[in-house]
Amino acid sequence: MSKPNDHKTGGIRMIKVAPYIFTAPFIIYFLVFFVYPIIQTFWTSLCQQVGFAPPKFAGLANYKLLMDDYFKMAVQNSTIYTFFTCLILVPLPLLLAVLLDSRFVKRSELFKSALFIPALTSVVMAGLFFKYAFSSNPAALMNAFIGLFGIPPQGWLEKRVTTWIVLVVFCVWKWLGVNIVYYLSALQTVPADLYEAATIDGANAWQRFMNITVPGVKPTIIYVLTISIYGGFSMFAEAFTLFNSARTPGDIGATIVSYIYAQGFNRNNFGIASAAGITLLAGVMIINIIQLSITDPVGKKEK
Known part of the structure; x- marks a missing residue:
């Protein structure tokens, strides 16, 4: 026993x-x-590997090859795209979430559902819609719209600036509703009595927003900013669908991930593609570390 x-x-x-x-x-x-x-x-x-050939150690040679014009253009495009998407997709959903959560909007559930529908749409299907809507064809949706104001048809996907505009609009349309849902969930955690006390003290709507709402949803703001930075630099499907290729005329729609795709799958140069991937990973990590140190998500500076 x-x-x-x-x-x-x-x-x-x-x-x-x-x-x-x-x-x-x-x-x-x-x-x-x-x-x-x-x-x-x-x-x-760190190796020279083309196709399925055995890899040969090459040191930092692949990283030196990243200094070509194509990669520089891809980094520049990804940075600009990320900057403008963060500039829109962080504050705008918060303002809309506050508006939808207020008593001034009737049938807010209908608007919440409508704003979230684009997130459920396939990126490929949405990309095809934007591709034809912003086509250079005079009968395309956007050219027909601006034609009402006497503006001649534009080659939206043939110029660098207008290509950025289309990509940013595409991203905002696709992910605006998701970020609104994040903020709506965060707003439910902010005590209502804080707003009541602030109103009694004479605070206006803007003061209540800046001094109660923003601090109350700060962790969610940081989260939305973080995923927006990651999503911006990892953007690929949107540009690929619009141009039907990883390479675009004059590389106007090139992104870091499309560069990785072109090197890895079109040229079978896995060494350079891997070097670009590691560079992207390191860059995003550095940006996120800087962002987290500035925003102080855990409140270390207040202790």
């Missing part, structure tokens, strides 16, 4: 081991699908 102490010891041991058992699947998944690919990509970036 086993002694009572043996059962007690076994129970204590099981309690200590249980957390590792439950977290093991996640840890294995993280190591296999995140850590290993990053390590493998970094190693490939």
Whole structure:
């Protein structure tokens, strides 16, 4: 017969081991699908590998090749795209969420559903719509619209500036509703009595927004900003659908991810593609670290 102490010891041991058992699947998944690919990509970036040929160690040669005009244009386009999408997709959804959450908007549920519908639309289908809506054809939707004001048809996807405008409008249309939902959820956590007290003290709507709403949803603002930065620099499907290729005339629609796609799948140059991927990862991490240090999400500066 086993002694009572043996059962007690076994129970204590099981309690200590249980957390590792439950977290093991996640840890294995993280190591296999995140850590290993990053390590493998970094190693490939240090090698000269074309197609399925055996890799040859090349040091930092692939990173030096990233100084070509195509990659510089891709970085510039991705940076501009990210800047303008963040400029719109961080504050605008918050303002709309506050408006929809107020008592001044009737049938707000209808508007919430309507604004969220684009997020459920396939990027490919939406991209085809924008491609034909902003076509250079005089009968295209946007050219027909501006024609009402006497403006001649435009080649929206043939010029760099107008291409940026189309891509930013596409992104805002696609993800505005998602960010509104994030903010609406965050607004429910802000105590209503704070607004009542501020109103009694004579605070106007703008003062209540800046001093109660913004601080109350600050973690969500930081989250939306973070995913907007990541989404901006990782943008690929939108541009690929609009131009039906990773390469565009004059590289006006080139992005960092489209550069990776072109090098990896069109030219089978996995070394340069991996170097571009590691550069993108490092760049986004640095930007997020700077952003988090400035925004102080955990309130270290207040302690």
